[in-house]
Amino acid sequence: MSHRILLVALAALTLTACADRAAPLRIGAKGFAEQALLAEMVAALARRAGVDVAPIDTCGDTYACHRKLRDGEIDVMVEYTGTGLRFIGAVPGQDSMDDLRSLYAPLGLRWLNPIGFDNGYRVLVRADRPQRTIGDLTGVDGLRVVAPPEYVRRPGDGLGALVTRYGLRLGAKPLLIEPPSERYQALVDGRADAAIGYATDGAIAEMGLKVLADPAGFFPPYEGAVLVREDAAKRHPGLIEALGALEGRIDTATMRDLNARVQLEGRDAGVVARGFLATHDLVDPAPPGTDRPPVRIAVHPGDHLEAFVPRARRAVRAAFPDRPVSVVDDDAPIDRVAIGAARLTVIGAERFFRKSLRSLEKRTVRDDRVEAVAALGTRVLHLVRRADDAAEPFAGRVGVPPEATGPGFVGSLVLRQRGEKPARRGDAEALLSAVRKGELDAALLLAKAGDQTLTKSLAAGGLTLRPVQGWLTAERALVAPFLRPARVPPGTYAGQDAAVETLGAQVVLADAAPAPAIARGGGPAAALPSGGIPLTADQVDAVAKAAGVAEAPDPVLPSAWGARVAAPAAAQSGAMRALHAVLNVLVVLFTGWLVLITLRPDADDAAS
């Protein structure tokens, strides 16, 4: 009996000893990609130093995170120096790291040295706009601004202070959009003239934006640095040293690149963070294959569909929330989707009809290996001539893009139907400068209305946009069913006061078309990868909704819409039904005969 008591006591003692270990490190992160990345890096470095790490606490916005840190609910977070100063009530003149440290020391919080990037607020505009500095925006009367919701409320460096400092004249209340890529999309679409963003946002380069300079020094630096509680540092010796590895490690461009991988491509923040640290030998590399395979979108590089890719990417992310999405260049995007090497493609409607010119017959053949899932927008034909040229729109030498590209195909088709041939092929900038120099009389380009190359070129003066009218006859509509009447709205380009009538073709996001009916039901063999796999109906819905374009895919294209509700039985011909009836009768007769001979008494069998 006494032995048992001893054993129980020993066990209890051991258990309590084990329970006395240090509580895990709690890391906090605000609700955006960069914070998630940096928090994962802190976690990985802490683990490497032998510290037990609790799951990362996404504490929301700056206010919530600071409260938690001060109350001790979280131990460490990555904060920005500028924000830190604002939230401690620093007075002007107090803006160095030493000031920061001395202001936070009474709270029991320690700042490590900056990580190396400056994620300050920036004012962004489209790259084709003429403004260079924030001050240049004063020239815009009725300025429309789009900003993150938190920005308008910020003390000291928010929207009100910015407007006052630079003397901007706002036209309306600012648009408030939180997700960065949607905010920038509003800017690209023309719903705002300027956007407030962060210097390290991944979408900046991808969407063709530029940062306006801040000569008045209005925006203070927002350098990222680790902010940690002193008592946590004491509880986990070696933590400060481990986190010190981040000091000076990541510059602004690198941070932007890492952000792009998470924000745009949808890769897992933990995987990207650990991958980055592994390349700098700060942690052990993760075993291969732990990243989820990306969903690939194939795009022909010569098609210049950059204006549509961000929207497509977001739409696909909505349908595949757990998967990263990557865009791959390919010279034959439809082929790639058809064999299953890419899941989706962004193509102009013209690519569905490329085969028609190859056959000797005049009829148009449509490539049904892919089907349109969502419309992304429209590209219109821009016929550009010199401003002083009064000749007919198509007179003289006309240049088009290369044949292998969508715009080039459409351009040559339009000319060929008129009995003409393109005088030259080249990319848009080369053609426009050739027209300006007089080497060509016209350039026929297919681009989105408001395309950046054209905006720049037409703003430089000397060129004008001519209408494309009267081309579309009943016969030509059969050869090029993807072209429909369209117009360039007035004021899209500099000096363009009237609307320009022209032709347009839709740009769509397409997936592999389903194989014939027998495979449509899925089934054990249908899951093996031997060709393109179409999206399911739910994914089609998610993509179409997320693409946010209010038009359906062009009805001349094979479409994923409505195709899923087709009743297979409707197509049964009389012959098929007769066949089915015959088969049914035969098997019933056979079964009846079988039952008869089974039940028949054995006497018949004996006869031989």
Next chain:
Amino acid sequence: MGSAPPPSNAPTPPEPDSTPEPRRRRLNLFHVALPICAVVGVGGIAFPESLASGAGAITGATFEALDWYYMGVVSACVILAGWLAFGRYGNLRLGGPDEQPEFSYAAWLSMLFAAGMGVGLLFWGVAEPMMHFASPPTGVGGTPEAARRAMVLTNMHWGLQAWSIYAMGALVLGYFAFRRGTPYLPGAPIRDVFRGRWVEPVARLADLVAVLAVAFGVAGSIAMGVLQFHTGLSVVTDVPAQSMTVRVVLLVVLFISYMTSAATSLDKGIKWLSQINITLALVLMFFVLMAGPTADLMRGFVTALGDYLTELPGLALTTYPYVDKSGWFHGWTLVYFVWWIAWTPFVGIFIARISRGRTVREFLVCVVLVPTLFSILWFAIFGGTAFHEEMTHGGVSQLVNENVTVALFSLFERLPLSSTLSWISLMLVFVFLVTSVDSATYVLGMLTSRGSMDPPVGRKLGWGISLAVLGGALMVAERIDVVRAVSILGALPFTLVLLLQISALLKAMRRDAVNGEGNR
């Protein structure tokens, strides 16, 4: 031909049909069946579109017209198996009335396990529950109810129906082989029981249909197996994923492996390999059970068992007539059932061979229930781990919907020792493939040599080449619906043969029971 059972002395090995037939007058089955397969194979490689549309049209029309019939036949097999096992024929013995079973219970049960294990369980273990979970035929995907439903559907495809079909096919062959000394030919029971001018042509047709069913079914499995192996290899190593060259190389390697074994007496080596394979598969299963959420998995197993028993009667006969889900049903359930029918002549022979001396009751109960239970356990473990991963971390069901093999490996990645597991399963696939095709050449050789238990090597090699050509044609077609359509081409008419066999069996049993044996 009297109606007395053969004398009950030492068990006589079944003799091949020794009626002398001048070779010139009679069209040898080998000389008919092999050319058919070769022509389809070569034609398929040369004109893949014709093969695709032809096979698709036949299969499609048959499914559209007769799906209800196939479901009825399969369910009838289940009911019949139950009735035979527990009815008055249950005591009939597969052999002489006092004959002792050839193998001990333990050995017999473990060989039944082996018969039930194959490439299919390995790869569909994760994928099928996940696919039904994500896109169920009725209801909303991704919910806990969908998870339970998914298990029931999976078990319906791999459980009682499948094994009842195999059991009936095997029972017929075993009954006639051990009691009447007929060869293992599908037509033999028909010849033995029925009289009339129709019997001989029908029996020969039955043999031909069975040979085609096996050949096409195995060719389909070769094509799918190579594809699966290739994708698995491209996940674990740097081999390119879409390359036809790699697949052809794999097919050639497979061909050399199984031909070597078929041509030489490396049979023992193959048997030994196959036993290692099965052990490894069991080890894999237990590892996943331990490494995964063990308690949840066992809970899932018991629930799956309960759900399966309760929902089976309703599901077993559903053909979704008033809802437009017939696509799903044709794609999954029907294909599985007809696929099992295609493999019945093949698997039936092996099960029959090891079951000498068992009573009908023992035979049916064990052949139907034991592998079914094992399948339910297998899916509960693999599928259950996948459900757990999906519900806690997510990301599994989307992968599965696109690519079955990647899903299996990505599940392994979430467990410890992941690359070891991946390589083990790749190896398992390859060895299972080799052993299956090796056995198939033996069975086909036997079926086309009038049931000879030691078919001439030349015939086996001929079939080996044919299977490779057919499998290659399907692989080259690169369209899975073609593979599926061709692999069940032979099975569609074989269903009628199976029914004839069962009829013959029932008559023979009634005769034998009447003669006093059934009442013991």
